[in-house]
Amino acid sequence: SSYHHTKELEEYLKGVHAAYPSLTHLHSIGRSVEGRDLWVLVLGRFPTHHNIGIPEFKYVANMHGDETVGREVLLHLIDFLVTSYGRDPVITRLLNNTRVHIMPTMNPDGFEATKEPDCYYTRGRYNRNGADLNRNFPDAFENNSAGIQPETRAVMDWIKNETFVLSANLHGGALVASYTFDNVTGSLNGYSRSPDDDVFVHLAKTYSSNHASMYKGTGCDNRQTFPEGITNGYSWYQLEGGMQDYNYVWGQCFEITLELSCCKYPPAEQLEKFWRDNKVALIEYIKQVHLGVKGQVTDKNGNPIPNAIVEAKGRPHVCPYRTNEQGEYFLLLLPGTYVINATVPGFKSMLKTVEIPDNTGNFSALKQDFSFSEVSDQIRSRVASCPKIPLYQELARTSAAVKPTLNILVLMTIILVIFK
Ligand SMILES: *[C@@H]1O[C@H](CO)[C@@H](O)[C@H](O)[C@H]1NC(C)=O
Ligand SMILES: *[C@@H]1O[C@H](CO)[C@@H](O)[C@H](O)[C@H]1NC(C)=O
Ligand SMILES: *[C@@H]1O[C@H](CO)[C@@H](O)[C@H](O)[C@H]1NC(C)=O
Ligand SMILES: *[C@@H]1O[C@H](CO)[C@@H](O)[C@H](O)[C@H]1NC(C)=O
Ligand SMILES: *[C@@H]1O[C@H](CO)[C@@H](O)[C@H](O)[C@H]1NC(C)=O
Ligand SMILES: CC(=O)N[C@H]1CO[C@H](CO)[C@@H](O)[C@@H]1O
Ligand SMILES: [Zn+2]
Numbered sequence: 001s002s003y004h005h006t007k008e009l010e011e012y013l014k015g016v017h018a019a020y021p022s023l024t025h026l027h028s029i030g031r032s033v034e035g036r037d038l039w040v041l042v043l044g045r046f047p048t049h050h051n052i053g054i055p056e057f058k059y060v061a062n063m064h065g066d067e068t069v070g071r072e073v074l075l076h077l078i079d080f081l082v083t084s085y086g087r088d089p090v091i092t093r094l095l096n097n098t099r100v101h102i103m104p105t106m107n108p109d110g111f112e113a114t115k116e117p118d119c120y121y122t123r124g125r126y127n128r129n130g131a132d133l134n135r136n137f138p139d140a141f142e143n144n145s146a147g148i149q150p151e152t153r154a155v156m157d158w159i160k161n162e163t164f165v166l167s168a169n170l171h172g173g174a175l176v177a178s179y180t181f182d183n184v185t186g187s188l189n190g191y192s193r194s195p196d197d198d199v200f201v202h203l204a205k206t207y208s209s210n211h212a213s214m215y216k217g218t219g220c221d222n223r224q225t226f227p228e229g230i231t232n233g234y235s236w237y238q239l240e241g242g243m244q245d246y247n248y249v250w251g252q253c254f255e256i257t258l259e260l261s262c263c264k265y266p267p268a269e270q271l272e273k274f275w276r277d278n279k280v281a282l283i284e285y286i287k288q289v290h291l292g293v294k295g296q297v298t299d300k301n302g303n304p305i306p307n308a309i310v311e312a313k314g315r316p317h318v319c320p321y322r323t324n325e326q327g328e329y330f331l332l333l334l335p336g337t338y339v340i341n342a343t344v345p346g347f348k349s350m351l352k353t354v355e356i357p358d359n360t361g362n363f364s365a366l367k368q369d370f371s372f373s374e375v376s377d378q379i380r381s382r383v384a385s386c387p388k389i390p391l392y393q394e395l396a397r398t399s400a401a402v403k404p405t406l407n408i409l410v411l412m413t414i415i416l417v418i419f420k
Helices: 006-019 069-084 089-096 108-113 150-161 197-210 243-250 268-290 393-398 400-416
Strands: 024-031 037-043 056-061 099-103 164-171 174-179 230-232 254-261 293-299 309-312 328-331 336-343 349-356 370-372
Touching: 006 024, 006 037, 006 069, 006 108, 024 150, 037 069, 037 150, 056 069, 056 268, 069 089, 069 099, 069 164, 069 254, 069 268, 089 268, 150 243, 164 243, 164 268, 174 197, 197 230, 197 254, 197 268, 243 254, 254 268, 293 336, 309 328, 349 370
Parallel strands: 056 099, 056 164, 164 254, 174 230, 293 370
Antiparallel strands: 024 037, 037 099, 174 254, 293 328, 309 336, 336 349
């Protein structure tokens, strides 16, 4: 097989949609600097719109235009999903109960700017304006002064439009599953832990352990080893404005970064093997969107309450997670006992203890609804007042004393900047 350039990619996606019109929905979420469409193919039993209780999942590849494996692997995945639906019972149940969004390229200009397969960094990494899209998002720790690029803006709008729950961002140049945070919360102890660290470790391990070799953690050319093929983003190297932290903090979506190949842009003959190596991992990872608990928050008349805060006790998000327009929430949690706290601002909170089973095999998270009998449909919950600028400023200030150790990190960043 050979690489799909812009024209072939569009033909491929249009062909799939034409062949499977009721299982797929093809749309462009915006355009690149040079005017190329940012295509997304949506797959599922209800591909055109969100349905209550059905979680939204996404894969995004090729945001660094010279990291090409993800782009092609996602086209294989699309083919596998549409041809298995109705034949393979697992894929049928998966697509009946999940809406899967696939964006093969977030940086089509960078891909076209890279003329020849090349294992190492090329200028095609950047978009047409020379911006690194994985440094271009608002950052929870730092004022990101980078001007937001059209590709980034499109993805931010897309995240705002959909109730994404789980996601992965496909890169190349290493072999590892990396998870949030990429920047620091406070003291520089070599690990930037999110309140959902246990879930992120599980998600990263789900990918690495179902991949043909990632779990071995030998990295590339033994440059670095990653136990079990996973790493905390910041432990690997610090970065600002990354997409995974943005998804988690502002998008209510858990995203991890998958580095799929030591060679960024390998020869086309190797693409089939990359697909075989990643196939099981890509499917098993999608199933994780059914971890945890989900439900609806309604008022005394049974009408949905948007913007209600729903969090698991003991793991508050810096920007509290809120219900969508249909009053729905989704919380990814590992099996165990949790207290779920639903709050309609201005009213009292409702707490419910839930026992979460391992239910990913059932293609549904545990269901737990909340009904606020004292709230009538006249009252709409206040809209989220989540700050746009750094949320962790306090913590950043207290870590200022240990800044000198950053020199080593800066040096490492320079050495390693060719990856994520
Ligand atoms: C999937 O949904 C279709 C359409 O509603 C239905 O006919 C089929 O039985 C479902 N299959 C499974 C395995 O759930
Ligand atoms: C970020 O920018 C805002 C204003 O735009 C400023 O008030 C704040 O101090 C800045 N924070 C940091 C950490 O630089
Ligand atoms: C977001 O939704 C609005 C309103 O439905 C639509 O006009 C816009 O194109 C959508 N944008 C993206 C990026 O999905
Ligand atoms: C429940 O969440 C609300 C809103 O975040 C918070 O004010 C309240 O303290 C929480 N209640 C408990 C018991 O944790
Ligand atoms: C999964 O579904 C089956 C059949 O509906 C049910 O018996 C079982 O309890 C469910 N398991 C979990 C862990 O939810
Ligand atoms: C608070 C903090 O340490 N922020 C860091 C986030 O990442 C950027 C880029 O590496 C650093 O410059 C900041 O210091
Ligand atoms: Zn990359």
